[in-house]
Amino acid sequence: MPDFGALLRGRPRLRAAVLSQEAVLLLALLALLLVVGLINERYVAERNLMSIALAHAYIAVAAIGMSMVIITGNIDISVGSLIGVLAAVCGTLANMGLPIGLAWLLPILLAIVISGSLGVLVAYCRIPSIVASLGYLSILKGGLIIWTGGAWITDLPENFGLALQRWGGVPAPIWAMLILTALAAYWMRNSRTGRAFYAIGGNAEAARLAGIPTQRMVVLVFMLNGLFAGIAGILFATQLKVIQTTVPPYLELTIITAAVVGGVSILGGTGTVIGSTLAAVLLAAIGSALIFIDVSPFWLRATYGTLILVTVLFDLHRRRLQQRAS
Amino acid sequence: MKLISGSHVHEKILALMLIIALTVLSMLTDKFMTVANILNQGRLIAEIGLVALPMTLIIVTGGIDLAVGSVLGLCAIVLGLAWKSLGLPLGAAMAVAVAVGALAGCFNGLLITRMRVPPLITTLATLALFRGVAEGLSQARSVRGYPEWFFFLGQGEIAGIPVQVIILVAMTVLFWFLLAKTTLGRSLYAIGSNEVAARYSGIAVDRVKVLAYGLSGLMAGLAAVIFVSRVSTTRSDMGTGLELDVIAAVVLGGTSIFGGRGTIVGTILGFLLIGLLKNGLALTGVKGDATIVVIGLVLILAILASNLVERLRDG
Numbered sequence: 349m350p351d352f353g354a355l356l357r358g359r360p361r362l363r364a365a366v367l368s369q370e371a372v373l374l375l376a377l378l379a380l381l382l383v384v385g386l387i388n389e390r391y392v393a394e395r396n397l398m399s400i401a402l403a404h405a406y407i408a409v410a411a412i413g414m415s416m417v418i419i420t421g422n423i424d425i426s427v428g429s430l431i432g433v434l435a436a437v438c439g440t441l442a443n444m445g446l447p448i449g450l451a452w453l454l455p456i457l458l459a460i461v462i463s464g465s466l467g468v469l470v471a472y473c474r475i476p477s478i479v480a481s482l483g484y485l486s487i488l489k490g491g492l493i494i495w496t497g498g499a500w501i502t503d504l505p506e507n508f509g510l511a512l513q514r515w516g517g518v519p520a521p522i523w524a525m526l527i528l529t530a531l532a533a534y535w536m537r538n539s540r541t542g543r544a545f546y547a548i549g550g551n552a553e554a555a556r557l558a559g560i561p562t563q564r565m566v567v568l569v570f571m572l573n574g575l576f577a578g579i580a581g582i583l584f585a586t587q588l589k590v591i592q593t594t595v596p597p598y599l600e601l602t603i604i605t606a607a608v609v610g611g612v613s614i615l616g617g618t619g620t621v622i623g624s625t626l627a628a629v630l631l632a633a634i635g636s637a638l639i640f641i642d643v644s645p646f647w648l649r650a651t652y653g654t655l656i657l658v659t660v661l662f663d664l665h666r667r668r669l670q671q672r673a674s
Numbered sequence: 675m676k677l678i679s680g681s682h683v684h685e686k687i688l689a690l691m692l693i694i695a696l697t698v699l700s701m702l703t704d705k706f707m708t709v710a711n712i713l714n715q716g717r718l719i720a721e722i723g724l725v726a727l728p729m730t731l732i733i734v735t736g737g738i739d740l741a742v743g744s745v746l747g748l749c750a751i752v753l754g755l756a757w758k759s760l761g762l763p764l765g766a767a768m769a770v771a772v773a774v775g776a777l778a779g780c781f782n783g784l785l786i787t788r789m790r791v792p793p794l795i796t797t798l799a800t801l802a803l804f805r806g807v808a809e810g811l812s813q814a815r816s817v818r819g820y821p822e823w824f825f826f827l828g829q830g831e832i833a834g835i836p837v838q839v840i841i842l843v844a845m846t847v848l849f850w851f852l853l854a855k856t857t858l859g860r861s862l863y864a865i866g867s868n869e870v871a872a873r874y875s876g877i878a879v880d881r882v883k884v885l886a887y888g889l890s891g892l893m894a895g896l897a898a899v900i901f902v903s904r905v906s907t908t909r910s911d912m913g914t915g916l917e918l919d920v921i922a923a924v925v926l927g928g929t930s931i932f933g934g935r936g937t938i939v940g941t942i943l944g945f946l947l948i949g950l951l952k953n954g955l956a957l958t959g960v961k962g963d964a965t966i967v968v969i970g971l972v973l974i975l976a977i978l979a980s981n982l983v984e985r986l987r988d989g
Contacts, residue, residue, distance in 0.1 A: 423794070475977050478738065478794055479921070479931055486918050486970030494964040597914075601802050614795045647810040653803025657785075660795055 369611025369619075373626040377633060384637045391640040398519070400632045404606075405521035406431075406511075406583040407599075408628035411606035412532045413576030415624040418607050419536075420569050421549040421616030422470060422477035424463070426484035427577045428599030433488050434459055434581030439501035439591040442508050452510060452586075456578030460571050462488075467570025471563040489595050496593035504589060511587040521583045528579070529625040536621060545569055549616025598649065605652050606631055609659045613667070631655075684928030684980065688943040695947060699954040706957055713836055717828075717904065719949040720838035721746070721897040723942070725916060726923045727849040728890040730941045733924050734853070735886060736866045736933025737793035741782060742894045742920055744804035746913030749775045749898035751808045754817030754908030764824055772895035778804055779891020783884030801917075805910075812910040820906060828904030838900045845893070850938040858882065866933025918966065922973040923948050931977065948972070 385392035410427055417424050434455040442451035462484075469480045513520040536542035544565050547555040556562045585591050610627035612619025634655075635648050700707035725742050732739050753771035756762045762770065778800070785796045830837045853859040861882045864872040873879050894913075902908050927944030929936025951972065952965045 425798075469974065469978075473978055474981060475974065476931055478740075479925065479977060480974060482918060482921065483970040483974040486915075486966035486973075490964045490967030490970065494960070494967065598802070598805075601798070604798065605802065608795075614792065644810065644813055646813050647806065649802055650806025650810045653799055653801075653806045656802060657799040660791055660799060661789055664789065664791060 369623045370626060373610065373623060373630055377626065377630050380630070380633055380637055384640055388640045391637065396636065398522075400636050401522050401525070401629055402519050403635070404628045404632035405519075405525040406580040406587075407602055407606055407631070408525045408625040409521075409528055409583060410577050410580035410603045411610065411624040411628050412528055412621045413573035414603050415607040415610065415612045415619055415621050416532075416536070416545055416569050417477075417573045418604075418612045418614060419549045419616060419619055420545050420566060421552065422566065422569070423604070424466065424477060424481045424570065424573055425600045425604070426466065426481040426488055427573070427580075427603055428601075429485045429488035429492070429595045430459060430462060430574075430577050431581040431584055431599060432593070432595035433492050434578060435585035435591050436492060436496055436501065436593040438582055438585040439504060439508075439593075442505050443501065443503065448505060448507050451508075452582050455581055455585075456575065459578030459581060460574040463574025463577065464567060464571040467567035470570065471566035485600070492593060492595065498594055501591040501593060502589075504591070509586050509589070511583045511585075521587070524579065524583060525625060525628075528576070529621055532576075532621045541565070541568065546617055549613075549618075551617075602631065602652065605656045608656050611659075611663070613663050614660055615664075615667070683983070685937065685940050685943060688927065688940065688947065692943060692947050692950070695950050695954070699950060699957075702954070703957045706954060711953070711957075713831075713834070713839070715949055715953045716839040716842075717836040719945075719952070720836070720842045721901050721913075722916065722919045722923060722948070723842045723945045724838075724845060724893050724897045724900070725890070726920045726927075726941050726945050727845055727938065728886065728893045729920050729924050730849070730927070730929055730936055730938055731853060731862055731886045732793075732890055733921075733929045733931060734862045734866045734933060734936045735883060736869070737786065737883065737886070738797065738921070738931075739779075739782065739887060739890045740794070740797040740917050741778070741800040741804055742890060743913040743916035744801045744808065745775050745778045745891050745894040746898045746901065746916055747910055748778060748804045748808040749895040750902050750908050750912045751812045751817075751910050753899060753902055755811060757820075758817050764821065768899050771899055772892060775895020775898065776888050776892040779894070780884055780888040782891070783887030786887065787880035787883050805914075808910040812908075814910065817908040818906065820903070825903055825906065828900050828902070829906075838904070841896075841900070846938060846942055853938050858885070862886065863934060866930075866935070868934075915966070918969060918973075919948060922969050922976075926972060926976040928980065930980070944976075 381392055381397075390396060410431065414424065414427060437458060438451055438455045441454055442448060446454075466477075466480055466484050469475045470477045511519070511521050515523055536545065544555065544560045547558065547560055548562050548565055552562055584596075606628040607619070607624045608614055608627075609630070610619065610621075610624030612624060631652065634651055635645070638645055638648060638651070696707075705711060725746070729739060729742065749771040752774045753767050756767035756770045757764050760767075782793075782796055782800055785791045785800075786793050791799075827837055827841075832840060853862065861872065861877045861879075864875070864877055865879055865882060869879060898912065901912055923945040924936070924941050925931055925944070926947060927936065927940030927942070929940060948969060951968050955965045955968060
């Protein structure tokens with residue numbers, strides 16, 4: 349064994365990069381591909397790799413917004429239901445004969461309004477985000493059942509399938525995931541607002557005293573969450589020829605798992621959207637791996653649950669070490 | 675405004691709302707105010723009440739337990755498998771299921787106290803974990819064919835009253851006594867008001883918290899046994915979304931989501947109001963699943979109202 353410790357000593361930036369959550373996730377992903385690929389080489393066939401990335405592209409997009417919300421120290425457990433509602437709205441609008449661009453765009457605007465109102469409840473009415481979004485979850489989920497009665501939306505227009513399109517051989521959702529992750533990562537790192545999100549999550553009172561309009565920022569972060577959930581909703585709606593108007597079970601949990609496993613600290617203040625996207629892909633890779641190594645897919649959720657718990661414990665441990673060091 | 679200045683304000687307002695809801699519902703449909711309907715409703719919603727009792731203790735400490743629905747699902751599966759696959763006598767399998775519930779609750783409590791993971795995150799993670807284990811163990815197979823005597827808990831009655839309603843009443847008295855009359859109850863309030871102060875005044879904060887989460891798991895296990903007995907089958911998706919009804923009942927009952935305040939009487943009133951709304955809506959033709967819209971609205975409005983009352987009082 350080469351002495352990695354010595355290699356890293358005195359090189360703080362290298363050390364930080366190697367020990368970052370993103371690097372850990374990338375290594376985990378590569379290790380998974382290598383090990384399962386050795387057991388069954390069809391796992392690493394281009395076809396399967398593409399389907400892994402495709403399967404969770406919309407989860408990754410939603411996890412960008414969720415990461416921002418969690419970075420400010422809040423949470424939104426209503427996004428799963430929101431995505432279900434948006435998919436139904438999108439399909440209904442398209443079937444009403446609206447121009448297809450509008451059918452894609454209007455649900456996104458609706459999502460921004462809905463999530464923004466949730467942000468108002470959290471920021472101005474002081475309802476904890478977990479409770480407010482629990483309320484929204486049931487209003488959206490129940491509303492969807494009342495509205496559609498659970499019927500599928502079929503006979504969609506020919507050009508409806510945005511998520512089925514391929515640009516340069518790569519499916520559109522993967523483009524969306526890559527581009528949005530890059531943009532959001534740059535914006536979170538360099539914009540004044542992005543830094544403000546980190547500041548609020550780190551210490552809301554200090555952020556307020558430093559002149560950050562914390563309440564407005566919280567509403568804004570929920571609106572952004574709506575934007576990404578909206579895009580995710582459209583990608584989700586347009587991936588098949590029909591839309592099932594039920595909320596995918598535990599979708600919000602998968603999205604939150606991606607954000608948390610991606611290194612977004614549940615206590616707020618740290619984490620990146622690159623991490624959450626890597627984690628979303630890793631989760632899909634785990635799901636696919638279970639099939640290839642012949643483990644029942646019914647164990648998938650238990651795997652996710654364990655992963656989220658381990659990551660949180662690791663994060664808390666790391667924070668305590670940092671506190672002791674400083 | 676004598677109503678908002680006296681003691682037990684919230685309970686008074688709730689009781690008033692309850693009477694209004696009762697009156698409106700009995701005017702809307704004559705099917706509502708029948709003994710048969712009310713007893714049958716008690717049968718259907720008793721599980722929510724059983725889990726809402728320990729949830730009150732947890733929220734009073736300033737915590738939350740989102741995993742109750744998953745614990746219920748896990749216990750139901752454990753009950754079915756312990757009996758059918760392991761071949762345990764059904765009575766023993768019931769005990770094992772309740773014990774697994776208590777262990778699951780203690781696991782949450784230990785993560786929260788030993789590892790200092792916030793309750794919200796702990797129970798969100800174990801919501802996924804416990805449901806996942808239930809799904810993994812059951813492999814989507816349901817367990818049926820329970821013996822006749824087992825259905826007494828969920829389908830039987832004593833003197834015309836559903837058995838689970840009697841259990842709920844007994845448990846309510848027990849939890850009311852625990853929270854209102856014992857040192858443990860006072861400790862729960864102290865922790866919720868100011869945890870650091872509670873610690874310095876010699877309260878075994880961690881032990882009390884683990885106990886509260888353990889009780890939550892235990893009651894979810896008990897609710898699971900009753901649930902399985904009521905519907906005669908075991909499935910891994912049992913109890914999905916239970917946390918919503920339970921938290922709504924507790925918060926509607928006036929327990930502050932920030933801890934330190936709340937009563938069992940309030941929780942039971944909140945629970946009855948939610949049961950009424952669900953049933954009333956169903957009778958006026960709203961589909962079963964859709965009633966959660968109202969629960970969600972009620973949850974948000976209840977907190978808004980109590981925040982407002984607080985602000986008015988503080989002047």
